[in-house]
Amino acid sequence: MSTARAWREYPRRYRYEAATCKKCGKVFFPARLICDACGHREFEVKPMARTGTILAHTVIRVPPAPFKDQAPYAMAVVEMDAGPRLTCQVVDLQEGQLKVGQKVRLEFRKVFQEGPAGPIQYGYKAVPV
Amino acid sequence: MRDVAIIGVGMNKKWGELWEVSLRDLFVEAALNAIENAGVDHIDSMYVGCMSSGLFTGQEHVGAMMADYLGQCPVPATRVESACASGGAAVRAGFMEIASGMSDIVLVGGVEKMTDVDGDEATYALATAADQEWEAFNGVTFPGLYAMMAVAHMHRYGTTVQQLASVAVKNHLNGSKNPRSQFPMKITVDTVLNSVMVADPLHILDCSPITDGAAAIILCPADRAKALCKNGAPVKIIGSGQASDTIAFHSRADLTTIESTAKAAAKAYAMAGKKPEEMQVVEVHDCFTIAEIMVTEALGLVEKGKGGPAVESGETAIDGRIPVNPSGGLKSKGHPVGATGVAQMVEVVEQLRGESGDRQVKGARLGMTQNMGGTGASSLVHILEVM
């Protein structure tokens, strides 16, 4: 993946910056140019609180190429307390924690790296609280 | 708008892991079969539904390439892409070209050559139908996304893994009667539940396979259909609907509903002046068993939340209340991504013509196809009636 493409998303991946529509208040992660609820074009951008709840989950056992060594790994759809939903890995799981309704917090983790010589891609993963 | 009819259908001989057949030969074989079935002596234009020839074979510009290898240059030829709904979207594009009066004979074909890359690369290519930055980047796969859909559906409606497996069992039973099927063997619920887990709770047998294949249909204005059509009855497309939804599964308003299918179906029913209960045979996009369950609900064929019990009790069997996927579906027949939407049309046309042999739905005159892309970010629904 081009490093530029990853770098462009650092404010979202590293700081969880979300955008709130100044007209109707809908919160977007990632930020958008136009609100899909009311069509407004101005937003307030600021980092989201890191906590959320699992709405759906799975364990990936047949991974895509960049994640070959990581399988099996858990993933979830997380609804952030701030509003938006996201899809990410769930790590540091104890027995019984991968369930609908589990409270989680985003942590800064390595997402994948491109071989021994390529760049390391960092991002967010959910950890049960 | 003019009415549109299908006067010819064709597929390549068999779907599967076809080492000896190339991307272009797959398409051309299916297209030639459709042209021969229609009995037309020329075409005005063509559409090629294909999701990812670039990632699978390094080839783009397949509209032109297929026109070339079909011997049809200089007709206009356009590749249509809407992930796994590429075929259905190609059908709609061809439909609109006829309906608008722009052309009189249009070939719509779909093709995918998936087996030239290894498993990881195929998984990666398929994941391009998801949100690259916010789903795939974090490691999710298609089975993973549908697995999460299943978890949400099971949590809200009590859908069981046995009900999921019943979809695969039914479709393999149907597919065992389909000479073109990639996997025509019959299976049981236990076979499914004991097969290796791909993304909890989906087992490998809950998932449609990686397949090479192609399908094609010939469209013309309905008022010329009887005159042009040389083999079998012409079939009118009486309804066409399409809808989009958020690219990321996590952004959907309701994780347990495939809203784009519901919206596309509403448009198709309205155009056709028909209701769900009037449908007699339906081909749906069972990329994963849970998908068939949720789609039958979105199409209004069963009550919301009741898709699981419906398949488990045989309501959607070939001899059931509403036969779903008599072809064997994506599960048994195979899922060469870009071809699927077109192959669904082929199956329904053959059903409405009474040509489906052992898997014939008796007396079917009105049928429907539903094709979707990704986790339901795009859906195409077509309603067909024999003329």
Add this chain to the structure above:
Amino acid sequence: MTVGIVGYGACLPRHRIKVEEIAKVWGADAPSFKKGLELREKSVPAPDQDVITLAVEAARNALARAPMVDPQDIGAIYIGSESHPYAVKPSGTVLAEAIGATPNCHVADFEFACKAGSEGMFVAHGLVKAGLIKYGMGIGADTSQGAPGDALEYSAAAGAAAFIFGDKDVIATIDHTHSFMTDTPDFWRREYMHYPRHAGRFTGEPAYFKHTIGATKALLEKSGMKPSDFQYAVFHQPNGKFPMRAGKMLGFTREQIETGWLVPTLGNTYSGASPLGLTAVLDVAKPGDKIFMCSYGSGSGSDAFIYTVTERIKKVQDLAPKTRWMLDENQIYLEYGEYAKFRHKILKAE
């Protein structure tokens, strides 16, 4: 001006492996390793944790304890480690981006075996003291490796500790510092080599003890203080024995050292070692407490610090997870196979 710690935070991985698990695989005698090293188990970073990820979470905890600090006012960020993820590309820039401190900030990565963390602390606080920056951060973080079957494999562990320095709202003042170093070849790693090498028993008296004692004695003399003036003492802890023996040689008691002595169940977190010990002390310290800290890095050198805890400490201790809690709670134990996979010790195909 009075400069000191304004916020502090730690991050420890949740995975652990016991000495018995490692000894079993290499046919070694676990009880004698446990007794000889005074060490029972160590932390293991997950495959998705590295110096950068641990440092970011430690820094976030430090900021949680310093809510008045706007990351845009942090003028310097120094991560010290001997396992920076890149040989060329700073770890500090990623952390700066993650906490929102860019772009007006000085970043440099530090290395000096196990004392790279305390070096970052020394320089960051120095820039604040010089009036050049408003706040500075020094972080010690490591995910160091021990060669399979080597003695270091029992102790090489992972963790991070982050400190924000400023001249207002301090929770502990930095009263005196001293650095003591010589060129001593006790432990090294050549470029492109995966694991470090060490000089066996030479790592003891001429290396660890000489510099720890040298720095400590010099600082005590410079400050006019004696061991009994301190409530707490934190020394570098490559194993359980060395810091206790050094402390005893210098006149500190076991009780003074115990609170900051994490190694028996954490292992040696290299550049994180004495900084993490300091965070554990700050978690329970009371206003007026005096803390002595002395790091050690092979090669060799020691950085020594004297801190005095202020009234403000009480306001911040509970604002982020405590080090002892992270160490003792919520652990996930590994077998050797998983451990080897996590630590990339398994040779895979190209």
